[in-house]
Amino acid sequence: MSVTCVFGMQWGDEGKGRVVDLLAAQSDIVVRYQGGANAGHTVVVGEERYVLHLLPSGAIQPRTLNVIGNGVVVDPWTLVREVDELEARGVRIQGRLKVSDRAHVVLPYHKRMDVALETLRGADALGTTSRGIGPAYGDKMRRAGLRTADLLKPGRFEPLLRGNLAAWNAILDRAGLEPVDVAAEVAAMTEIAGRLRPLVADTTALLGDAWRAGRRILLEGAQGFALDVDHGSYPYVTSSSTGPSGVSAGTGLPPRALDRVVGIVKAYTTRVGAGPFPTLDTGLAGRHMAQRGHEFGATTGRPRACGWFDGVVARRAVATQGVDAAALMKLDVLSGLPELQVCVAYELDGRRLDAPPAWAGDWETCRPVYETWPGWEEDLGAVRRFEDLPAAARRYVRALQDLMGTRVEMISVGAERERFIALPGGVPDEVAA
Numbered sequence: 001m002s003v004t005c006v007f008g009m010q011w012g013d014e015g016k017g018r019v020v021d022l023l024a025a026q027s028d029i030v031v032r033y034q035g036g037a038n039a040g041h042t043v044v045v046g047e048e049r050y051v052l053h054l055l056p057s058g059a060i061q062p063r064t065l066n067v068i069g070n071g072v073v074v075d076p077w078t079l080v081r082e083v084d085e086l087e088a089r090g091v092r093i094q095g096r097l098k099v100s101d102r103a104h105v106v107l108p109y110h111k112r113m114d115v116a117l118e119t120l121r122g123a124d125a126l127g128t129t130s131r132g133i134g135p136a137y138g139d140k141m142r143r144a145g146l147r148t149a150d151l152l153k154p155g156r157f158e159p160l161l162r163g164n165l166a167a168w169n170a171i172l173d174r175a176g177l178e179p180v181d182v183a184a185e186v187a188a189m190t191e192i193a194g195r196l197r198p199l200v201a202d203t204t205a206l207l208g209d210a211w212r213a214g215r216r217i218l219l220e221g222a223q224g225f226a227l228d229v230d231h232g233s234y235p236y237v238t239s240s241s242t243g244p245s246g247v248s249a250g251t252g253l254p255p256r257a258l259d260r261v262v263g264i265v266k267a268y269t270t271r272v273g274a275g276p277f278p279t280l281d282t283g284l285a286g287r288h289m290a291q292r293g294h295e296f297g298a299t300t301g302r303p304r305a306c307g308w309f310d311g312v313v314a315r316r317a318v319a320t321q322g323v324d325a326a327a328l329m330k331l332d333v334l335s336g337l338p339e340l341q342v343c344v345a346y347e348l349d350g351r352r353l354d355a356p357p358a359w360a361g362d363w364e365t366c367r368p369v370y371e372t373w374p375g376w377e378e379d380l381g382a383v384r385r386f387e388d389l390p391a392a393a394r395r396y397v398r399a400l401q402d403l404m405g406t407r408v409e410m411i412s413v414g415a416e417r418e419r420f421i422a423l424p425g426g427v428p429d430e431v432a433a
């Protein structure tokens with residue numbers, strides 16, 4: 001299959017970077033199509049641990065071309081730092097990176113605005129990553145954004161910036177924050193533009209040509225389905241279309257270019273930031289997941305809240321995004337829990353719901369309907385074949401596969417590249433749930 005999309009099916013942090021790194025070994029081009037530096041994708045190679053925020057996780061593989069598509073909001077300073085850091089660690093990026101000339105730019109003022117808007121929301125704050133994502137997409141959608149193409153034309157970005165800041169400075173003032181100094185912002189942009197210039201290209205044309213030539217293209221989603229601006233727990237979401245539905249808009253590839261969609265899902269659920277989380281477990285099990293799974297945000301370092309597998313969310317992701325196969329991550333983390341709960345539906349005001357409710361307030365008060373599965377004691381780190389998993393683990397995976405309605409074709413049992421079980425065709429039928 002030549003064009004594959006990998007995306008998260010929960011609230012982010014599913015392990016997308018790890019799967020992208022694996023699949024990138026058989027890809028020519030790896031592409032980010034949405035989100036920005038709010039992402040934190042971790043790839044572990046031997047003793048080395050890489051955390052990528054803007055570069056596609058495929059960058060760690062030596063031969064891929066890496067593309068940041070038009071749908072991404074690019075913080076040029078973060079991008080340049082990431083490139084420099086990887087180069088310093090011996091990962092060659094120069095000559096292997098292209099940034100869309102249509103991608104919108106995240107400026108320092110967007111980050112200040114992100115903080116200001118959160119402050120003004122008070123108790124209703126979303127818990128954003130403070131990376132300027134909402135304000136940058138906001139400027140884009142109200143047609144006042146700055147794109148990388150503008151950044152390269154000095155006469156172009158200054159008036160745009162002045163126009164925007166006139167309005168934003170009033171809001172910063174209300175939040176008790178310093179106004180943005182236009183001259184300083186212009187100077188900073190002029191400086192960074194020089195670094196960006198050699199990277200900027202018409203990536204739409206580049207990707208279209210590559211697709212028609214049959215090159216292998218891997219599309220890397222950031223965040224996850226439940227954070228999708230349309231399908232997620234709005235307003236406790238990010239500002240982009242996180243799944244394959246965002247690929248065409250965010251790259252210029254036609255929707256029918258996609259050959260295969262791989263949904264990434266953790267064997268339990270985590271969340272950072274505010275908003276609904278019906279399967280949250282604040283007891284022993286949640287602490288077990290947090291500790292064994294090292295559940296701390298790769299971008300902000302915030303502890304991730306942990307809980308049981310939410311089948312309502314995963315099923316909705318499969319149904320709306322057209323998933324061909326699922327990769328089930330961090331199964332090893334569940335070892336040692338005597339019993340595992342799996343949320344098969346929600347209950348709201350005495351009614352059973354098979355899909356998440358539209359209103360976040362309802363979603364927040366939903367009670368999970370659980371099925372209970374026996375756990376297992378064995379450490380899974382050394383298991384490389386599905387048959388070698390403990391029977392209880394095989395049944396658990398089967399139950400999740402049935403619940404999601406898509407085949408589980410990969411299982412991760414540890415952070416290192418090789419700690420992986422390949423399962424072409426999914427869990428066989430003879431494994432009873």
Ligand code: IMO
Nearest residue numbers: 012013038039040127128129222223238272273
């Ligand atoms: P990866 O790609 C987990 C969450 C934030 C907040 C909400 C809005 O590593 O899975 P934003 O800064 O996007 O405006 O924040 O979205 N969030 C993520 N949570 N993983 C991510 O990325 C996230 N990116 C944003 O915590 O709740």
Ligand code: MG
Nearest residue numbers: 013040041298
């Ligand atoms: Mg992350």
